[in-house]
Every structure is written in structure tokens, then in C-alpha cells.
Amino acid sequence: xxxxxxxxxxxxxxxxxxxxxxxxxxxxxxxxxxxxxxxxxxxxxxxxxxxxxxxxxxxxxxxxxxxxxxxxxxxxxxxxxxxxxxxxxxxxxxxxxxxxxxxxxxxxxxxxxxxxxxxxxxxxxxxxxxxxxxxxxxxxxxxxxxxxxxxxxxxxxxxxxxxxxxxxxxxxxxxxxxxxxxxxxxxxxxxxxxxxxxxxxxxxxxxxxxxxxxxxxxxxxxxxxxxxxxxxxxxxxxxxxxxxxxxxxxxxxxxxxxxxxxxxxxxxxxxxxxxxxxxxxxxxxxxxxxxxxxxxxxxxxxxxxxxxxxxxxxxxxxxxxxxxxxxxxxxxxxxxxxxxxxxxxxxxxxxxxxxxxxxxxxxxxxxxxxxxxxxxxxxxxxxxxxxxxxxxxxxxxxxxxxxxxxxxxxxxxxxxxxxxxxxxxxxxxxxxxxxxxxxxxxxxxxxxxxxxxxxxxxxxxxxxxxxxxxxxxxxxxxxxxxxxxxxxxxxxxxxxxxx
Numbered sequence: 001x002x003x004x005x006x007x008x009x010x011x012x013x014x015x016x017x018x019x020x021x022x023x024x025x026x027x028x029x030x031x032x033x034x035x036x037x038x039x040x041x042x043x044x045x046x047x048x049x050x051x052x053x054x055x056x057x058x059x060x061x062x063x064x065x066x067x068x069x070x071x072x073x074x075x076x077x078x079x080x081x082x083x084x085x086x087x088x089x090x091x092x093x094x095x096x097x098x099x100x101x102x103x104x105x106x107x108x109x110x111x112x113x114x115x116x117x118x119x120x121x122x123x124x125x126x127x128x129x130x131x132x133x134x135x136x137x138x139x140x141x142x143x144x145x146x147x148x149x150x151x152x153x154x155x156x157x158x159x160x161x162x163x164x165x166x167x168x169x170x171x172x173x174x175x176x177x178x179x180x181x182x183x184x185x186x187x188x189x190x191x192x193x194x195x196x197x198x199x200x201x202x203x204x205x206x207x208x209x210x211x212x213x214x215x216x217x218x219x220x221x222x223x224x225x226x227x228x229x230x231x232x233x234x235x236x237x238x239x240x241x242x243x244x245x246x247x248x249x250x251x252x253x254x255x256x257x258x259x260x261x262x263x264x265x266x267x268x269x270x271x272x273x274x275x276x277x278x279x280x281x282x283x284x285x286x287x288x289x290x291x292x293x294x295x296x297x298x299x300x301x302x303x304x305x306x307x308x309x310x311x312x313x314x315x316x317x318x319x320x321x322x323x324x325x326x327x328x329x330x331x332x333x334x335x336x337x338x339x340x341x342x343x344x345x346x347x348x349x350x351x352x353x354x355x356x357x358x359x360x361x362x363x364x365x366x367x368x369x370x371x372x373x374x375x376x377x378x379x380x381x382x383x384x385x386x387x388x389x390x391x392x393x394x395x396x397x398x399x400x401x402x403x404x405x406x407x408x409x410x411x412x413x414x415x416x417x418x419x420x421x422x423x424x425x426x427x428x429x430x431x432x433x434x435x436x437x438x439x440x441x442x443x444x445x446x447x448x449x450x451x452x453x454x455x456x457x458x459x460x461x462x463x464x465x466x467x468x469x470x471x472x473x474x475x476x477x478x479x480x481x482x483x484x485x486x487x488x489x490x491x492x493x494x495x496x497x498x499x
Contacts, residue, residue, distance in 0.1 A: 005119045008472045012142035013168040014152045021082045023147035040102050062419040066090050069412050073393020080393045089394035096471040100479040107483030128201035131165035135208050144168035162210045172467045174214030175458050177202040179451040182225045186447030207249035213461035221454035264318045267358045277321035288370020301360035326353045376401045380410030389413045404459035434485050
């Protein structure tokens with residue numbers, strides 16, 4: 001099991017075999033996990049391992065519901081286009097979650113938990129140090145953020161790139177770290193103050209990953225954790241460290257500042273087409289096309305030119321960007337008709353088109369938020385409304401929804417979503433009630449619980465339970481904790497904490 005603890009977070013996401021019609025690949029880690037399950041099954045048959053039947057029924061019911069969604073999506077509804085992609089997306093739910101039972105069964109004594117914990121902490125240290133090396137020493141990254149990168153290229157990140165360490169993307173890395181930071185703070189309080197070095201390493205990686213949602217999840221989980229235990233000194237130090245590392249990462253601060261921007265929107269009076277000026281630079285987060293309260297915004301627009309006089313509120317940079325956009329359209333239309341325009345003809349057509357516009361200022365989200373609001377979330381909601389009981393099926397709403405809750409509804413419907421949330425809720429409240437007891441491990445359990453809460457926040461903007469490395473680690477930790485709590489009743493009380 002030590003091999004799993006190291007291999008899953010640390011081995012890069014190099015493809016072993018690409019899957020047709022998707023950039024999700026079969027990797028060596030999948031073969032390794034299959035081998036673990038094979039050995040585990042043999043041990044169960046030989047009765048060398050015990051099985052946690054408390055959760056088995058819930059897990060099996062969820063897996064059955066997933067495959068019902070797949071069957072309906074491919075054979076009945078015809079909403080799953082490629083059979084093998086839908087099947088593999090269904091199968092990976094078993095692959096990720098099954099590791100829970102392997103680790104739960106392997107924990108028999110307190111020493112087992114401590115044994116695993118040492119290797120988990122070593123892994124966190126390696127991940128965070130490698131992340132810094134990626135930023136400052138040019139250590140390579142293997143990312144899966146787009147179809148080309150997913151082929152397994154070794155990438156050297158430029159100055160504006162966000163680190164991913166050994167993970168497939170910066171979101172996955174940040175989610176992994178916010179899950180562990182409250183626990184590292186608990187170890188700092190309960191066991192040894194030197195664990196705070198790992199907290200600082202994790203914080204630096206979150207800042208360099210520039211993941212805003214994970215940054216917010218960290219603040220909303222770790223700060224209340226310290227407040228709850230009244231660790232005022234540590235809270236102040238952590239706030240100062242967070243602020244300092246945030247401002248040292250210009251990428252993160254710029255992305256936070258540009259989440260919502262006041263921009264001028266240009267509207268063609270003839271066609272009603274809207275144009276949002278953009279400056280595409282590597283150090284700039286482009287604005288999106290989503291306009292909140294669009295009808296009222298457009299109704300308040302004024303002419304670019306009124307009685308031959310230019311609107312005094314026009315931004316010269318935005319005007320230049322809009323005219324360049326119009327010029328591209330003019331040239332495209334000219335090529336379609338075979339015309340060759342002179343510069344004066346181009347200028348005249350651009351000026352005429354620009355004078356036929358209206359302009360208004362509005363607060364607009366960046367392209368990342370806009371993509372969620374315009375495309376990904378409506379697509380998942382529509383899938384759920386069409387097929388509310390079992391959804392459209394795994395893989396039916398593309399690789400990403402950037403909201404796990406909506407993704408579950410869209411792919412698995414009410415049945416699958418309710419079962420999965422029930423599993424998460426049962427785990428969460430099992431930890432919660434265990435953390436209420438006045439034991440030496442109380443604060444450590446609160447640390448895990450708070451990290452769990454951070455992941456649930458993260459899932460509102462990221463498909464975090466589908467990210468293989470994060471999902472494997474989450475179910476591993478849950479298995480260890482459940483195995484520990486299950487055996488806790490049969491062990492004598494001791495005053496020595498887990499760490």
C-alpha cells in the first residue's frame with residue numbers, strides 16, 4: 001500500500017494508451033490499481049482481509065446506478081455517442097472509489113495509521129518541493145489540460161504559466177493541497193510546530209497554481225478551523241503568510257482582480273451583435289462574452305457617434321480593439337467574394353461599421369466564469385431537465401462541467417446524485433461525530449473534516465471527484481479514517497495522538 005501512496009500523487013500522467021474520441025487516456029497507474037484490486041480480491045477469498053460492509057451496499061448501489069445511466073444513455077436515449085468512452089467513464093467510478101475498501105481493510109491498529117501517515121506527509125513534501133522546482137528551476141510538467149498536452153509531452157513552464165507539480169493541472173494540485181492543509185495545521189498544533197513548514201510549502205504552491213476557487217476554499221476552510229480552536233497566534237501568522245504569498249504571485253492577484261471587470265460593450269445597431277474588446281496577452285485574463293442582465297444593459301446603450309460627435313466616454317484602447325475586430329470581419333467577407341480591398345477602402349468600411357454601433361459599460365466576468373455560466377452549467381442543467389431520473393449518462397456532457405454537483409445531475413440524474421451525496425454525507429457526519437469526542441486525536445479528525453469541507457467548496461467550480469489523483473487520494477484517506485474509527489471501539493484508550 002505504500003507504493004500506492006507514492007505512485008498516485010507522484011507519477012506523472014503519462015498516457016499508456018490513448019482512448020479514441022477523447023483525450024482521456026489509460027495510464028500505468030490504472031494497471032497498477034487493477035493489480036491492487038486483484039491482490040485484494042485474492043486476500044478476501046483467502047479471508048486474509050476483512051471487508052467494511054457498512055459502506056459496501058451504498059457504494060454498490062451507486063455503481064449500479066452509474067451503469068444504468070450508461071445503459072440508458074447509450075442503448076435507449078442515444079445520448080452517449082461513443083460506447084467505449086461512456087463505459088470507461090462509468091468504470092472509473094469503481095476504480096477511484098474501490099480503493100476506499102482496500103485501505104479501510106488494511107487498518108487494524110493505530111500503528112497502521114501512523115505508518116501510512118508518515119508516507120503521506122513525505123509525499124506532500126515531495127509534491128510541494130517539485131512544484132517550486134517547476135516554477136524556479138525549470139523542472140518539467142506533464143499536463144492534461146488540453147488534447148495536445150494530454151499526449152504526454154514534457155513541458156517547461158514559462159513565466160506566466162501556473163504550476164501543476166506532478167498533477168495533470170493546476171486545479172488538481174490546488175485541490176489536493178487544500179484537502180491536506182487543515183490537517184497539517186492540526187499536526188502543527190497537536191504534534192510538532194515544524195509541520196508548519198509543510199503548510200508554508202503548500203500555501204506557496206496554491207499561490208503559484210493561481211487557482212482562485214481553491215484559494216477561496218482554503219480561506220473558507222483553514223481560517224475557520226483555526227478560529228474554532230482559538231489558535232490566535234497561528235491564525236495571525238497564517239493570515240500574514242497567506243497575504244504575503246498572495247502578493248508575491250502576480251498571476252494569482254491579477255486573476256482575482258480580473259474575475260469581474262467593468263468593460264465597454266459595443267452593439268451593432270443593425271444586427272444586434274455584441275462585441276466585448278479583449279487584449280490577449282499571456283499576463284492577462286481575457287474577459288468573457290457573458291453579459292449579466294443583458295437586455296437591460298443593451299437598452300441603456302448610447303450611440304458611438306451622435307450628430308457626428310464622438311461619445312466622450314469611449315475608451316481609446318477598447319475602440320482600437322473593436323476596430324481591429326471589424327477589420328478582420330471586413331477582410332474575411334472580402335476574401336469570400338474574391339475582392340481585394342485597398343487600405344482606404346478598408347478604413348472606410350471599418351469607420352462605417354463602427355459608426356453604426358452603440359456602446360455601454362457593464363460589469364462582465366472573465367472568460368473562465370463566462371464559460372461556466374454560458375456553456376458548461378446550462379448544458380448540465382438541460383441534461384438533467386431532459387432526463388431527471390438517471391441523467392444523460394457518463395461522458396454525455398463532454399469531459400468537463402466545472403461544477404461537480406451539476407455534472408452528477410446531468411450525467412447520473414437524481415438517483416445517482418442522491419446516492420453519491422448520501423455516501424459523502426455519511427462519511428462527513430461519521431467524521432463529524434467522531435471529532436465531537438474528547439480524545440487525543442480530536443483536532444486531527446477536525447483537520448481531515450475541514451479539508452473534506454474545503455473539497456466540497458472546490459467541487460462547486462471544479463469537477464474534483466473526477467480528477468484521478470485527487471479522487472484516489474480522497475478515497476484512500478477516507479478508507480484509512482473509517483478503518484481507524486471502526487477499530488477504535490475495540491482498542492483500549494491511550495493518550496498518544498496519531499501523529
